[in-house]
Amino acid sequence: MSSASVQIEQEIKHKRKGDLIFPTDFRGIGTEGAIKMALTRLNKEGIIQRLGHGIYLLPKTDPVFGKISPAPEEIANAIAKRDKIKIKPAGAYALHKLGLTTQVPTKLVYLTNGPSKEIKIGKTTIKFKATTQKKLAMQGKYSSLIVQALGELGVENIDTNTEKRLKELLLLEDPKILKEDLKLATGKINDYLIKLI
Template structure:
């Protein structure tokens, strides 16, 4: 019995340690359109969450609301940074985050903010959270 593209994509997602996936990671399995169709199906079934153009994250279903939520233990901040790394974008934490991590401040940065080095114009968002890009 031949395995379907969907089965191959699901198996690869299950094997990967990363919580973020780009369509190009599955291009060796099938054509771009077919891969995108499978990723959209998995998003509709709440197994993945779309963060932005060509960026998907592992999801789990909330026991409270029944909606898809990020499966990453680091939340949106963590998956946004993983996505930037996978997209090859050079970034660094903001001054406020560095001050908190070094113990120079007690204010916990709430929003996902990173300083971008170079060009990046995509938007990454999940629900009401959006990655804010500094320069």
């Protein structure tokens, strides 16, 4: 076994169960090839579990539920942290986060200032969609998601129940932040939300 392989195994032993592991975590220890070989071996031995291309997990086991896998959202956030990029939920996933749909999307779409890419984790797909700085500049916990969701749905397709829920969420938002976020929305979305509140 190479010294890089031994060192990688030692580093993994010091991680917490449930931690996500990326090949880039071990840069500087060995070559790309050596890192890949070490992770492949540890996966075969059951020490780590391969979740998707270049994404591994130090398995965590619950006495009742068995193996616990991280939520796709955790994986997306870990990738964003690794790549030093910003991400924001978009589309159907933004609707789900707002509680405007009970349907859990099998494709989690995030807007990003990084490159566009898709990552498959089991039956779920995480999609990073490159966007403008303007769309990522929104700060509101609710308003940024509402603007993304309305961009996906179209303001003309909002039913009265959804409208009521949007109004409730907007009232929870910090008015200063909401005002700033509205400056970044399209004219159509701005007009719709102003009428709503």
